[in-house]
Amino acid sequence: MSLIAMNPSELARKVIQKEPLFILDVRNEDAFRDWKVEGENIQYLNVPYFDLLDGVEEIVDQLPKHQPILVVCAKEGSSILVGEMLSEEGFNASYLAGGMKAWSEHLELIKVADLREGGELYQFVRLGKGCLSYMVLSGNEAAIIDATRMTDVYVTFAKEKGVSISHVFDTHLHADHISGGRMIAEETGATYWFPPKDAEDVTFNYKPIEDNTHLQVGASRIDIQSLETPGHTIGSMSFIIDEVYLLTGDILFIDSIGRPDLAGKAEDWVGDLRHSLYKTYQALSPDLIVMPAHFMIIDELNDDGSVAEKLGVLMERNHGLNVDDEREFRSMVTDHLPPQPNAYREIRETNLGKKSPSLEDQREMEIGPNRCAVR
Template sequence: MAKTITTNELAKKVVNHEETLILDVRNTDEFDNWKIEGGKVEVINEPYFNLLEGIEPVEGKFNKDQEVIVVCAKGGSSEFVADLLEASGYSNVYSLEGGMKVWSEHLVPVKIGDLKDGGSLYQFVRLGKGCLSYFIESNGEAAVVDVNRMIENYEGFAAENGVKIKHTLDTHLHADHISGGRQLAEKAGATYHLPPKDAVEVTFDYSPLEEGNNITVGNTTITVQPIYSPGHTIGSTSLIIDDQFLLTGDILFVKSIGRPDLAGKAEDWVGDLRNTLYSRYKELSENLIVLPAHYSFAEELGNDGSVSARLGDLYNKNEGLQVEDENAFRKLVTENLPPQPNAYQEIRETNMGKINPENEKQREMETGPNRCAVQG
């Protein structure tokens, strides 16, 4: 019986930039759409059906004593292939427990930094989908930003750190993943905040996330200052925390910029996107640390597994911020759009409260990468 490895153990390897060899036995179209990535991750794709008669298709692609992690959709096929490899003399083979289904939901908390008057800021990295959420804690209170639907991760982290969640916030109405912000707020007795311009069709009560409505966490030590920054959605709102950190939602990423088309309004919103990136953010301190809601490329993961960059540095090297001509910018943004995220309309309706799919259906809806960025 082949050995297994948990998503937590694999995540540590990816975050720590350990050399990791993965044999992905899903069908090639599934693999091409979405796979495990990391700075030192090498992935070989060989569909399971090609290996039913024997392991010849992968022989010679790795050494018999080399560590190999076999991955499939849910963990069954990978166990079968791992057993085949072991029976053929491969001595260091593991099957990923739960496969890509469980990998998609795994969250890794990484400390970003200390806050001036006490307290800390953490980034929760969802390696399997490229989603980033944030946990701000001070003096026994916490606010959680862009919460994923696996809210038990945040509840457990709050309990471990002895803090009470008082606020949950979404920087915008998400289209790539189902927000857990409202559910977490209900369970924790917290206030849920959403930009009102993104909440026109929602079916629930919320607190407006708007400029001027500062949100205090702890003994007034952390001021979360919203900045209206439309472009990805009409309501997109950034957050300045402690005059040190800029949470940009899906407006600005480390290697790209947000796409403006997920509500079908690319032509209308591209001007807003440009104004936010080329005017509003330009007025901010270039020393702010940009913390986005997503990442798209493995190389965006830093040495500690976090995703961040100094705002001034992004104005020097992020290609989406280098296009001075307005027509050229419009062309870049509207002609370099990747495919829409999986089930994005259903995800938007779920986040509006219009539909409430079963858990298994929600998992299916979120399958695949986030695709919130323009591909330059």
């Protein structure tokens, strides 16, 4: 059999549609344990490439005979070599084009809703990194929230829809991935909005997002209404779109809550985090649909691949919203945190405009899973 390439878009559809898939991951064991392609019906075998240099004969009994096998490595080179060996042995093998680096960068576009007066809301799902970003289309305008550094995806989609990007927002100073908001604004002439309390050390111009700001985008209004929601960062903001959709940034996720320690101020910010979750959000309509800036695990995806749930449902099911004892809450978000994101200090400095790493350095800085949540 001949070896074929599977691109990240094809893999994304298989993950979202929960198709059975067998993955032979030939990265080192520590890299595999830290981060892999997640999927409900995926089976895995991890055998480092260097253990297969002499051939795949020793693992053929561990591989499915009548099921396609996807070989995965960091950049694709090793997976091609192993995939060719498997093909020579008669297996139906493919390799992930671009490897895990390409998987980390893929954005899956999902239409979430039709808004009032003909507007549309789209979610960009970064399956390999857990990042979520948004585009509001209305009339001939578009607004983007929490864009990743893969800016061409947003700009190209706006052109395809025949709209101009007029506003770009970041809900907070990101620490796990490099924001594309400022770059999109510079390329398109859009206004770049940023929380002023997170902007103390920025080196660029921005328009401050403030409480009770109301912004019209075409026929749909993005309301930033009394929703300063500090805790993950001191400046974190939440947005309400069309009085229906609540964009919570990295404060509230579907299955967890934001961590307060990525600026080294967990003890200082834990009170802000609790107030945002237990006061600000509790005062909102339970029918608002929460749409966060990240997801933690693949199970948080809905059947269509989107990540969204009603606030009232999260108030009942999300453990982070149901810790009555304040001391227990403080312990939960300060004493038992997961490892910090890869290169988070460098990412913060890049998003502040203090560093300008090369594209390859940016890719390396972002490698690994999302770690913005309390687990």
